[in-house]
Amino acid sequence: MARLVVLGGGVAGHTTATFAAKWLGKEHEVVVVTPNAKWNWIPSNIWVGVGEMSKEEVTFDLAPVYEKAGITFKQAKAVSINPEGKEGADKPFVTIEYTGQGKAGESEEVTYDYIVNATGPKLNFGATPGLGEGSQIGENTVSVCTADHAVHANQELRKIFEKAAKGEKQKILVGTGHGMCTCQGAAFEYIFNIEHEARKAGVRDNLEIKWISNESFLGDFGMGGLHMKVGGYVVSSRIFTESLFAERGVEYITGAHVSKVEKGKVDYELLDGSTGEEPFDFAMLIPPFAGVGLKAYNKAGEDITDTVFAPNGFMKVDADYTPKPYEEWKASDWPRKYQNPTYSNMFAAGIAFAPPHIISKPMKSANGTPINPTPPRTGMPSGIIGKAVAHSVCDLIQNGANAHLHEASMAEMGAACVASAGKGWMDGQAAAMTVYPVVPDYEKYPGTGRDTDYTFGEIGLAGHWIKHILHYLFIYKAKLKPGWTLIPE
């Protein structure tokens, strides 16, 4: 009997664990280690952040789902990995610290045959002074990264709406809280959902809504832009988003690194090296992401964290990490199997793997500050990678060490994002944008590195319906209800 340990229960971890448990059956054990008792469909946190959904609608308890699937659930956070075991014991193990199940604070060593690191990111609020401390959000801004953050964001937003309803002018700032953030899409959805709610509440006239982001152009989304179809015409996401901002009366600052946050004010640096400040009454700024800070030790107990993890804390996999200038970036630099090069029984999926470089064009301000989005590895790619990794691990367990590993390169993967611009069955709006491949392949598609030869979604009510249906579909799938394997990632 072999044991697979999956660290993390987000999109990637949950997909890996549930598929592995299904394919491996009862002969082998799948263990999930995640500090949260609940699963969260993160994309819908946007709607929690504007009060259109409750926390309960976007989360559910993991324990009963895992019990049904035959997965051992340990509500704990992983602290360190010993891929070679320790003195007197060859079996590799992971040290975990319980956060629930009545054992909070207790440590345990969980041995494994295979391990999948799908911890997701540490929300690195501490990277920007005033944004927070370490992974804890500060008091100056709000966030929609977790369901709890989103609930709090909505409470703060309602206070702003109340003031606006009394005739007080209020200023809302939404965007990225650092020069090297990813997840612009979430902030984009949030700003337009706020705008939509403000109009519904009749307070739009008293709100000034502004966007601040590290993208070098509007609509970059960390992917160097996407394509979409609007009213039957194919346009770049830059043209589309600029029109949307103009239409909804939202101003923007692009190419910005937020260098400091204070109560009611941010300081920022722009690509041309100039600086500025922006006041606000309410700000939602996405923090940069870092690895969760797992440590690794060899058999002798020496720290080998640098061998297993990249400096930003994400796990090294089969990618080409040689530092290269922009012109030498290749699609083949990106990982295909998500296997750690040193320890072949170790994999990483979702945000937890270290990308070889960014996707957008690298940009630095005149002062040398990097201001560019880091690569998104969320949603659809996360699920696809999680499933491929589950496939590989199952084959390794069932067919032996020479089994063929499954591949899922982000340079051969398309992504579709449906971005909500307002919720409502009749007046909702969402934009569907597509890109193929996620990572540009300059050899196959000279110039942009992308294949523009495919059809696109449209903005409108239909887009919103799809987004809303996806919410139910994915939660249904994650709960492993009948037919869950038919629903794609």
Add this chain to the structure above:
Amino acid sequence: MEQPLLKYPDPRIRLISGNVRFFNETLTDIIADMTDTMKANDLEALSAIQIGIQYNVIVLRENGTFTPYINARFIKEEGKAAAVERSTYYDFTAEVERYTSLTVVYEDETGQMHSRDARGDLARTFQHHLDYAYGSTFVDRVPLAVKKQIDAYLDQGLVKDNRVKGEESETCPTVFVRDYIKRAYRYGMLAVAVTFTLPLFANAEWVAWAVTIDKIAIPLVLALIMAYFFYAEYEAKKYKQCTSCQTGNILGTVAIGFVQWLALSAVFYFWMLPS
């Protein structure tokens, strides 16, 4: 060397330009061709895609000197004003609203990054030309009503995407097989619906015959809807890069088809069977 300017309805105007990554001889040649084309056509500014080169390069003529602006981005956009613009691509002008002031962040021909403030006409020229690099012309910047007028005015309508009409795509099919299945079950439902009129004028023998036909056709339609679902799912996996949200659309189509089928069955049961 002077290059021909793209003219309506050349679909290449819809191509999105890539960032320049190599600052080499090819780039020097591109800039030289652009400069020559500008001289020959007496142009003040030119975007590379206007002569069919898919790279983000803009060349500007100021006081007789030609300066390339590579991988340009705008920051600090402020103020808005409308003015009439002319494009080398179309033979008409339109009033377009643009920012009156912005800062251009760009690279020179050696790859060095610079920035430059632009106001008024210069800011407008930059905005007009950077739109080309993003697969757009000013028609994407005018109000929808104006865009519709332009679409009606042009003999072939506005260019919708970068595909040459009638040319088969290499990676994505223009017609999905699933659409044939959809058409088949829709015709099936239509045929069944037509038989519902028979009891109004035909004799009992004809109606009995129609009932027999419907008894076969109705399950067949359901089978086709199911076949549509599974084949469509297969096709969506096979061509997953070709269109977004395929699963959403497929589920929607199946749901609509199923509701129609239920209605059809109900009418059959309550109207056709007793008669």
